[in-house]
Amino acid sequence: MDQDELKKQVAEAAIEYVEAGTVIGVGTGSTANFFIDALAKIKGKIDGTVASSIASAERLKGHGIPVLDLNEVGELSVYVDGADETNEQLHLIKGGGGALTREKIVAGASRKFVCICDESKLVKMLGAFPLPIEVIPMAQSFVARELVKHGGMPELRQGFTTDNGNIILDVKGMEIMEPCTLESALNNIPGIVTVGIFANRPADVLLLGTANGVKTLTA
Numbered sequence: 001m002d003q004d005e006l007k008k009q010v011a012e013a014a015i016e017y018v019e020a021g022t023v024i025g026v027g028t029g030s031t032a033n034f035f036i037d038a039l040a041k042i043k044g045k046i047d048g049t050v051a052s053s054i055a056s057a058e059r060l061k062g063h064g065i066p067v068l069d070l071n072e073v074g075e076l077s078v079y080v081d082g083a084d085e086t087n088e089q090l091h092l093i094k095g096g097g098g099a100l101t102r103e104k105i106v107a108g109a110s111r112k113f114v115c116i117c118d119e120s121k122l123v124k125m126l127g128a129f130p131l132p133i134e135v136i137p138m139a140q141s142f143v144a145r146e147l148v149k150h151g152g153m154p155e156l157r158q159g160f161t162t163d164n165g166n167i168i169l170d171v172k173g174m175e176i177m178e179p180c181t182l183e184s185a186l187n188n189i190p191g192i193v194t195v196g197i198f199a200n201r202p203a204d205v206l207l208l209g210t211a212n213g214v215k216t217l218t219a
């Protein structure tokens with residue numbers, strides 16, 4: 001099975017977590033896109049979706065799936081999204097597609113977070129994937145200097161603007177031994193909008209696509 005087949009397999013498995021008659025949160029990226037395509041087949045079952053990016057909203061609408069404003073709905077029943085890395089505690093690195101801020105908001109507004117990944121994303125320690133951080137543009141240099149103090153090597157994601165009008169710094173060289181502590185520490189740097197570590201609100205369920213089928217891990 002190639003990586004796309006593994007992603008499709010977990011995306012389809014996540015359909016089981018969709019509760020009828022509720023509004024659900026939908027993530028961003030290639031794995032989430034497979035989920036959106038699978039969701040289209042049961043769209044009559046749900047009351048609508050909240051999307052974590054403009055790209056996902058467009059894909060959902062393309063399938064005729066209603067996309068609602070988070071401010072118009074209450075708590076979401078479930079949030080389904082991919083990740084760039086996960087450890088066995090279901091702490092994640094996200095933001096490879098730059099959608100981390102809206103993803104963290106929608107995950108936070110959901111009762112359950114189901115993460116869908118192919119097995120290449122499971123690591124012992126987070127940090128081999130450069131950590132995406134969304135930053136207010138005027139704070140770029142200041143935040144970069146602060147990140148160097150934390151042992152990172154920040155690089156501006158060239159030619160990229162987030163859905164919120166901000167920049168992304170991708171930080172190499174971070175050995176993330178204590179994800180919750182580092183997430184909180186980086187959140188305290190003025191100018192940082194969102195850190196791509198999802199540890200203080202980890203996933204609740206991880207569906208991992210493997211050559212031997214879908215494995216389910218819980219936090």
Ligand SMILES: O=C[C@H](O)[C@H](O)[C@H](O)COP(=O)(O)O
Nearest residue numbers: 029030031082095096097099
């Ligand atoms: O900003 C993007 C998201 O965090 C994605 O969920 C993450 O990058 C994983 O994407 P993919 O499913 O394409 O590997």
